[in-house]
Amino acid sequence: MRNCSRQRPGGFTLVELLVVIAIIGVLVALLLPAVQMARESARRMSCQNNLKQLGLALHSFHDGHGGFPPARVNATATSCSWPPFILPYIEQNNLFERYRFDLRWDDANTNDNGVIQTTIKTFMCPSCPYRKYDRAPIDYPPPNQITTPNSFLTRLPNPDATFPGVLGKDVRRRMADITDGTSNTLLLAESAGRDPLYQMGRFISLAGGGRGSWGNPGNVINLTGFNPSTNSLPGPCAVNCTNNNEIYSFHPSSANVLFCDATVRGMRANAPLQIVSDLITRADGESVNSDSF
Template structure:
């Protein structure tokens, strides 16, 4: 008589367990991939809204926002929003391109905080000169964490206020990697309409002690969507950067940098975007730039280098490519802060699109279209995307620029 088996053998159990393990691994990978696709789509939607906001700003203000702007002045006194009647010192309200877009991204109360003179943007707390990853002296109501500035794939580690993952197209970097000048290029010329979108709208080298007024020099021109001769669909507005600084903070300034105990009210504050490292960083911690570099650096390889610059470019540095060229050379936001303080070269090197997505970054064009740009992109194409008028720009090889414009 045949004996009836009442249990699985060890081999059968191991086979079943193995099959379950394989199925779980496949399912987990599929779920993770689906989640990343959803996060990437949410990030793209954030940028689409920022692109629309930039368009609305252009329509209502007659220009796209600069990477640093003046939003008014608080004369000092009691903060109307304080429940305990806190008194705040007088200060200038200097902010970023992101502040300018607030009314168009459903953040009007925060925008009013910046633009109405009765409200301060600084707090009365003691962190006005300290706390790099805290408030930097800014009022919580002036620097809230807004979802539209945060990519869900990017774990922002810098700061507990104004968390940010997005930056603007700030055009040409007017310096070489070692900080030396490029022949025929200055800070002012690098801000030309042909070279990029975002530029400095508040640039003051010194302030007159008798009247508190500063002379605004080297400010960039107005840039409108209609100025984009290469086509709005070929010109980048905003993109991702995993080292982006808090959206409200212009460069490395603290709240104390916006105050003065000696100048008559109202007053300007010294904010020299060309020579002061703390302020110069504003161009790089809130934007992406293109460098005077090319894939072929020898004159023999390409004898038609830009004659307006007057020198051949150097070979493209890997750090200047999107995501560092996909080499894994990125660092975290907090690491970037340490780098920027010690060496401005690191700030310039990291001012390029980067993300936590695989193989590339999201970006919104001036037309409102969102594109996923691979980190393997040709650097000349990258330069073309950042220059609204490529053939008139200072790129090393203008003839390469993607454009339908006709030479005059």
């Protein structure tokens, strides 16, 4: 006797297919932020490792030369920044031998002809967006100046208010000069993404001029503070508001900083301007609690 019952065709119905697609979409929506967070966590750790390596290199230079290198040498004919001095300590001996310390950092026939165009991964934070540059950048300049007006600071740096940081201008400072304590004083900090100018996470312009170059003696952090209300300097914001010579990173809610004892920590984006100023100064007698930044 023939079985007259209707056989169901194989495969998915349209409704079942739509349900499966919807489930996959929900899973992707749930998992994608977690994947992005994991990737950013890895990039943040890589950035911290870069700073750690630079800290060890600066300590090695200090031990070998009796002091830290200057943040910048401003002599007209031989101006340069601090990174060329530590090249041998980050496995860049060949580049160090090619660099001409007897000439300007941007001498067209020597230093600015293939030397400072060389990208060094240790100098670059992996969280930075892609950028096109003529001179290879460094995302970790020294915070060595404070020009914040009195209206934003209750305590001004003292002594040497113009260059109160550790890596100074035309001077080789020693550990003994850091009387505030090596664990209480900044050595390097993120000011990432230059040459381009960023404010509050937004691209503003291609500033240019090689100001983010590892060879440029002007590549320093000059704490002025940023005013988010007017998008201008000066202001009360000290961290992650602009990379215009201020502390700035592309990590969510914080920026990585290196202390003089070679420890690396995250500094909150809402760290008070006064606290950041106190951490930059090497000898103003202020003690800063780590919970305050």
